[in-house]
Amino acid sequence: MRILHVFETLPGGPATYLNETVPAQIAVLGEKNVRLLVPDAHVSFLKNIPPSCVSTFARKRRLTALPALGAAVARQVREFRPDIVHAHSTFAGAIVRAISALPGQFPPVVYCPHGWVFDMQTLGNLKYPARWVERALVPLSRIIVAISDHEYQQGLKAGIPADRMRVIENGISSRPPESVPAQWKDERTKVLFVGRLDRQKGVDVLLEAAASLGETAVFRIIGAHVTNRDHLKQATPANVEFLGWKSAEEITGQMAVCDVVVMPSRWEGFGLVALEAMRAHKPVIASAVGGLQSVVSDGVTGILFPAGDHVALARAISSRNRESWARMGAAGYQRFMERYRSERTNQELMDLYRTIVSKPSAESISRI
Structure with a gap:
């Protein structure tokens, strides 16, 4: 089983999620069967990921980088031939699913919003068209992974069918990184x-x-x-x-x-x-x-x-x-x-991948 992970951005939660889940998948599937597509400017956020598993695309500004991301996704699907493409966050999810709608074969898509874009306060009235776009792209996702029950409930409110979502709560390793000792002496x-x-x-x-x-x-x-x-x-x-x-x-x-x-x-x-x-x-x-x-x-x-x-x-x-x-x-x-241990998160993700790959090809992804 080959998994291609696509990230449009890494700083913050996406990097933590990647560094908790991907090394575990590499340990199970092997370096040759797991690949990351990440921005070249964000490679420094990767931890415990072999260089052979990493491909990059040029990213200076967010919106102008999207065509480069699309081209890179198409190239990785053609060359790496993944069984599943796991797209992370809004822009990567939109690009991957849009490409999957083009003529030709495309692997099943797992999409993880990592927080719905229409939940952002700064979006204002744009949250309504954002909900419409998310609903329109649902047929191009084999499954949408909600990282919390809140995300699942918000998806339901936005009109996303329950059977197209799966709650797999975030988790982190029970073993923290080696500590660099710090001092903070204050009675407050x-x-x-x-x-x-x-x-x-x-x-x-x-x-x-x-x-x-x-x-x-x-x-x-x-x-x-x-x-x-x-x-x-x-x-x-x-x-x-x-x-x-x-x-x-x-x-x-x-x-x-x-x-x-x-x-x-x-x-x-x-x-x-x-x-x-x-x-x-x-x-x-x-x-x-x-x-x-x-x-x-x-x-x-x-x-x-x-x-x-x-x-x-x-x-x-x-x-x-x-x-x-x-x-x-x-x-x-x-x-x-x-x-909230990552061992549970990682097992549930692997179980989901195996379920998708084992389904008959006749159940291929729907097209809009």
Whole structure:
């Protein structure tokens, strides 16, 4: 069985997902049977992937790179001859499925949105045509993998048939990356943020909350801007430190010395950082959006608060002492071990692939 994974972008959740699932598939199927198609500018995000499994396409700007992605997909299908093409995220999903509708044979397509595009707040009224496009492309997907129950439910609301979706929740390895030791000595509550510094991730909400907690909490922010920083108009409070991008090993070290991890996202398909925190025995304060509502057990493994509400976020951060956070972190670790290990995710993906490949050829993919 040969699997071709297609990614149009990697930073953030897609890279974490790739690095958790693809090495496991390579271990089972062998290097010759798994291939990645990724942007040339994002190769540095790959971990434990043999170079022989990686092909690239030129990507400087997102929209102008799509023709290059389409040509690369067609070339890989022709040369690599995969049994399944697994397309990740909106643009890769659209390009792969559009090419599959052209004359000629094309392998079955598995599509994973990693968060529906029509869930994005910034889309405005464009979310309605985005839903229409997703519905129109459904016949070109053998199955759509929803990474959370929220994503599945949103798909149903958008008119996507239940029998064309399968929930396979995200997971990460129970063994964290080797830690780079970190120091963080402060009597205040130590709050860690990990993610892109963009509107979706709610860094501006975090800064507003931090400004009111100078005597109560101290913050470290790991991440960088991937587009622009126009949404961050406020000054950086004295109790906030920006660390920039860090390696997985450095993030492990920073999580080890914090009290709580915060995720003030405005929308989120799943929220893999929450799993990283739970694996590290840390509680999570998160916006009550998307998959985070399932991952974080409110009042048990962390606290959920209304998205965009910096007052509620500040209240949540100051609501517990260090001992209480530690108890929540222990409960979060137990929840992670029971539900969110990548071993389960990887097995369910492989079972799905095998089911698709074993179906008779007469059940070939439908055409629009």
